[in-house]
Amino acid sequence: MEAIPHPIPRTVEEVFSDFKGRRAGLIKALTTDVEKFFQQCDPEKENLCLYGFPNETWEVNLPVEEVPPELPEPALGINFARDGMQEKDWLSLVAVHSDSWLLAVAFYFGARFGFGKNERKRLFQMMNDLPTIFELVTGSAKQSKDQLAAHNNGSKCKSSGKVSRQSESQAKGVKMSAPPKEEDESGEEEEEDNEQGATCGACGCGDNNGTDEFWICCDICEIWFHGKCVKITPSKAEHIKQYKCPSCSSNKRARV
8 A cells, every 4th residue: 555665663662653653644634634635535436445654644545455454454435424424523433443443553563573461561551642533633632631630539539538429429319328427526517417317217227337338318308228228239329310218119299
């Protein structure tokens, strides 16, 4: 496919350099050269592929004829869907397949020249430190990092430092984790914190085992229960949009 032969990369650094060159060419096709790329992907033509080369150029062409090919082949027939989708959606789809192809080519070289576990890990880390083509084409590169940081910060329980299911379940309307504890020492917050939540509505016992006990709160009567007392496990609770305790479930006129 390539007009000018390129040296075959044999080390991690050489494979990464090859990866960066091909990646740069694909990014050009899907961003700065997008009009030219769009015109070359004529749906009336045969199955076309988008190739990126180590010298940071790109080409739309037919797949190679020999089987198996010298390198993994890009997604076939990208031109057929061009006019059947919104342009941005089509470009995003091509970007996803381009990312997959780059990984396939890089690890093809790694397998061919016997990269060990540590070499493969180092190669992937070097590639993974760069934004994907999909992230650059859709403009989601910065957003994805911000969302990951926010998720990591929000997944820690403020009181004990343990991972809490409560933050995930509140969006579904189900209250989990441990109930609010009674403020016996200060006495000032007793009016704010309802003491009703400190004992299980089924067995009447409190949190005997510290913070490791799984609790769930009824969204109707707002009474807390041991998960084991109402036969609700943490995994089952994650799929409940609104939890009703046995008492409220038996009342057909319960307030929603």
